[in-house]
Amino acid sequence: MSKVLLRANNVQKRYQMGKATLEVLHGVSVSINAGEFLAIRGASGSGKSTLMHILGALDIPDAGSVVYDGVDLFSLSNRERERIRCLQIGFIFQFYHLLPELTVLENVLLPRMVAEGVLSWPSLKGKAREKAYEIVDLVGLKNRASHRPTELSGGERQRAAIARALVNSPRLLLADEPTGNLDRRTGKGILDLLAGLNDQGQTIVMVTHDAQSASYAHRCVSLKDGQITKDLDTD
Amino acid sequence: MYKLFLTLRYLRKRRIAVFAVISVWLCVAMVIIVGSVMGGFLDTLKERSRGLLSDIVIDNKTLQGFPYYQDFIERLHETMPDIVETATPVIYNYGILRVESSSFTKPVRIVGIRLDEYRAVNDFGNSLFYDKYYRGTTTLGEQYKPFIGFDELDTPILPLDHEAALKKYSLAHPDDEQLKEWKRLPNRRFPGPGTFDVNFDGEPGYFGNERDKAPGVIVGCNIINERIPETGAYDRVYRRGDKMILTILPLTLSGKVGIEGATTVVTRLADDSRTRVFEIDDVCCYVDFKRLQDWLLMSPQLLEDGGKTPARASQLLISLKPGVDIVEGRKRIGTEWEKFRDLLSDRVSRFDYRLMQMVDVQTWEEMQIQFIAAVEKERILVTALFGVISLVAVVLIGCIFWMIVVQKTRDIGIIKSIGASAQGVAMIFVSFGIAVGVLGAILGAVSGAVFVWYINDIQNWLVSLDKDLRVWSPDVYSFDSIPNVVKLDEVLVICAIAIVASGIGALIPAIIAGRVWPVKALRYE
Ligand SMILES: Nc1ncnc2c1ncn2[C@@H]1O[C@H](COP(=O)(O)OP(=O)(O)O)[C@@H](O)[C@H]1O
Ligand SMILES: [Mg+2]
Numbered sequence: 001m002s003k004v005l006l007r008a009n010n011v012q013k014r015y016q017m018g019k020a021t022l023e024v025l026h027g028v029s030v031s032i033n034a035g036e037f038l039a040i041r042g043a044s045g046s047g048k049s050t051l052m053h054i055l056g057a058l059d060i061p062d063a064g065s066v067v068y069d070g071v072d073l074f075s076l077s078n079r080e081r082e083r084i085r086c087l088q089i090g091f092i093f094q095f096y097h098l099l100p101e102l103t104v105l106e107n108v109l110l111p112r113m114v115a116e117g118v119l120s121w122p123s124l125k126g127k128a129r130e131k132a133y134e135i136v137d138l139v140g141l142k143n144r145a146s147h148r149p150t151e152l153s154g155g156e157r158q159r160a161a162i163a164r165a166l167v168n169s170p171r172l173l174l175a176d177e178p179t180g181n182l183d184r185r186t187g188k189g190i191l192d193l194l195a196g197l198n199d200q201g202q203t204i205v206m207v208t209h210d211a212q213s214a215s216y217a218h219r220c221v222s223l224k225d226g227q228i229t230k231d232l233d234t235d
Numbered sequence: 236m237y238k239l240f241l242t243l244r245y246l247r248k249r250r251i252a253v254f255a256v257i258s259v260w261l262c263v264a265m266v267i268i269v270g271s272v273m274g275g276f277l278d279t280l281k282e283r284s285r286g287l288l289s290d291i292v293i294d295n296k297t298l299q300g301f302p303y304y305q306d307f308i309e310r311l312h313e314t315m316p317d318i319v320e321t322a323t324p325v326i327y328n329y330g331i332l333r334v335e336s337s338s339f340t341k342p343v344r345i346v347g348i349r350l351d352e353y354r355a356v357n358d359f360g361n362s363l364f365y366d367k368y369y370r371g372t373t374t375l376g377e378q379y380k381p382f383i384g385f386d387e388l389d390t391p392i393l394p395l396d397h398e399a400a401l402k403k404y405s406l407a408h409p410d411d412e413q414l415k416e417w418k419r420l421p422n423r424r425f426p427g428p429g430t431f432d433v434n435f436d437g438e439p440g441y442f443g444n445e446r447d448k449a450p451g452v453i454v455g456c457n458i459i460n461e462r463i464p465e466t467g468a469y470d471r472v473y474r475r476g477d478k479m480i481l482t483i484l485p486l487t488l489s490g491k492v493g494i495e496g497a498t499t500v501v502t503r504l505a506d507d508s509r510t511r512v513f514e515i516d517d518v519c520c521y522v523d524f525k526r527l528q529d530w531l532l533m534s535p536q537l538l539e540d541g542g543k544t545p546a547r548a549s550q551l552l553i554s555l556k557p558g559v560d561i562v563e564g565r566k567r568i569g570t571e572w573e574k575f576r577d578l579l580s581d582r583v584s585r586f587d588y589r590l591m592q593m594v595d596v597q598t599w600e601e602m603q604i605q606f607i608a609a610v611e612k613e614r615i616l617v618t619a620l621f622g623v624i625s626l627v628a629v630v631l632i633g634c635i636f637w638m639i640v641v642q643k644t645r646d647i648g649i650i651k652s653i654g655a656s657a658q659g660v661a662m663i664f665v666s667f668g669i670a671v672g673v674l675g676a677i678l679g680a681v682s683g684a685v686f687v688w689y690i691n692d693i694q695n696w697l698v699s700l701d702k703d704l705r706v707w708s709p710d711v712y713s714f715d716s717i718p719n720v721v722k723l724d725e726v727l728v729i730c731a732i733a734i735v736a737s738g739i740g741a742l743i744p745a746i747i748a749g750r751v752w753p754v755k756a757l758r759y760e
Binding site for chain 1: 244653
């Protein structure tokens with residue numbers, strides 16, 4: 001039996017829109033084991049991103065808890081939560097979200113810089129760059145390291161974003177519709193890359209609205225009407 | 236580490252920050268220029284006031300002056316030799332100067348001085364033109380006019396004392412540009428400083444008939460000399476020793492014009508004085524104290540009862556021994572004056588006693604206090620005003636940074652989603668602001684300082700374009716050039732304030748940036 005890395009318990013989230021309240025998540029419970037590749041499927045607007053943000057400690061639920069490695073994320077101080085977000089969790093967004101002023105390599109290095117202070121940086125810089133290069137190479141952007149995001153295609157940008165998510169060797173990788181903005185072939189490349197990472201032991205949670213993407217995962221759940229409705233094994 | 240990295244990167248990439256830098260730059264330069272010019276103005280004012288008065292000034296501010304000045308000088312030397320260095324009497328009056336050869340007239344302020352003592356109590360000696368190059372040839376006593384003569388080779392030569400003094404000066408000042416310049420000039424009567432009459436028959440020397448042997452007058456350089464606009468140098472049209480006719484109005488003790496009416500005296504141009512205080516150089520003529528006293532009937536006059544009136548002077552200038560506290564000195568001399576006056580009270584006429592009662596003993600600073608205080612206030616006010624104007628720059632930085640924050644909300648969300656804290660993100664913008672401040676301050680300090688250093692050249696250039704562009708008129712500002720000294724400590728303070736202010740300007744946008752909620756910022760492309 002593998003160890004549970006992350007567990008969401010009865011997570012609720014609603015948005016206040018003027019007088020109307022939009023209930024997005026009504027008590028979502030889901031658990032992710034270490035080494036697992038979980039897909040969360042759901043229609044557009046079903047609350048997938050909302051859930052992912054809560055799992056990744058980017059957003060705060062109205063009720064319920066998220067336990068990461070035995071620690072309740074929302075009982076921690078901001079500083080401690082930021083630390084976990086920086087070092088333990090890698091986030092991949094549908095729209096890549098790279099900093100346009102920086103090169104691919106600098107974008108990838110940024111989480112390392114956030115993790116380290118000014119004083120320790122000079123001594124770490126060499127090693128950090130080496131590691132960043134390795135990862136950039138791993139995602140297949142070796143020749144693009146010094147390019148800016150605007151000079152890259154969509155698929156290449158997503159690869160850069162994956163490299164950035166990996167640079168601090170997080171135990172959990174959260175991917176919010178990583179192929180949502182890509183054509184089928186490019187998307188397949190990205191999914192292959194994620195599957196390959198998973199083969200090497202990376203825990204991945206991926207949100208998607210299409211079945212084909214979901215088929216890359218070990219396990220697939222559905223998010224519907226603000227709740228996890230199915231918990232299916234895929235092959 | 237990311238804070239420093241992103242700060243530097245944004246500084247390079249955000250063009251709009253250039254406007255923030257420029258605004259800081261301009262404000263810093265502006266404050267430095269205004270502060271330096273006003274401060275320089277004030278310092279020069281003080282220095283000159285002191286240099287043209289003396290440490291202590293005793294004055295009763297009447298044209299009649301006050302009596303027994305000489306007794307008081309002797310008493311000072313006797314009772315307080317520890318603090319009094321030199322004390323000298325001065326007479327002030329008004330008159331008309333006429334240059335005999337051209338018959339143009341000018342109203343002048345006539346100052347009677349004992350030249351040697353007067354030079355000892357203040358900087359007057361340094362203002363003399365001929366005495367600079369021909370040290371020792373300036374006297375207020377009776378003398379003939381000096382003439383240039385020629386040697387066997389027909390080279391023009393000055394009278395011997397002039398030649399010797401000039402030689403001594405050029406040996407002591409081998410680098411004097413002005414002197415070299417004169418040597419190069421062709422078509423002059425002789426290649427050296429000043430303007431002299433020529434004895435075409437041969438020998439140089441002092442010649443003339445009995446009437447030409449006249450007492451000397453030192454004339455304020457603006458009165459008789461033409462100023463060359465391009466260089467600011469003076470063109471000496473009148474020759475040394477030329478006749479200057481002074482017309483003065485002797486007053487009786489009761490302040491009426493005497494029975495003889497106006498007196499006209501013939502004097503000889505001994506030198507000209509350039510103190511660089513316009514009000515002085517434009518009106519003052521200096522003659523021998525004793526002579527002026529006689530001319531003005533301020534020397535002892537026979538009374539009907541056979542007695543004599545005491546001699547009077549307008550002012551006593553006293554210089555203190557080095558290291559003596561000037562206020563302390565003033566107090567002691569003031570007390571001494573009161574003692575002296577009370578001692579004489581039953582021996583002098585009532586009117587003389589009244590004149591003595593009106594006497595004030597003041598330090599040079601007290602004497603000028605109203606003027607100096609006014610300028611000081613003006614300086615503080617103007618600097619503060621420009622400081623307030625500089626707040627605009629702070630607001631501008633705030634606006635520009637706000638724009639950047641709004642533009643970069645998504646990026647800020649990204650940085651926060653990576654795990655950066657609110658303070659961390661805020662720090663990026665604050666240090667960005669400080670960087671803008673540092674850059675602006677450096678540029679402002681350098682350009683402000685350079686502007687101040689060359690401020691007179693800039694004005695000369697403007698004047699050469701159009702005469703009306705003269706900003707700094709010597710008639711108004713007393714000084715013939717704009718002060719151009721930059722004080723390092725002031726510059727550093729201004730720069731520090733600019734840097735801190737820039738950081739503060741960036742603070743509100745920075746706090747807003749720190750509060751960006753990553754989820755909202757990242758939801759949409
Ligand atoms: N900040 C917000 N304020 C109001 N409504 C929101 C906000 N964020 C998301 N929503 C709404 O919540 C629902 C779920 O959104 P989301 O989690 O992005 O769904 P998905 O990622 O599955 O498309 C949508 O209807 C969306 O409009
Ligand atoms: Mg979504």
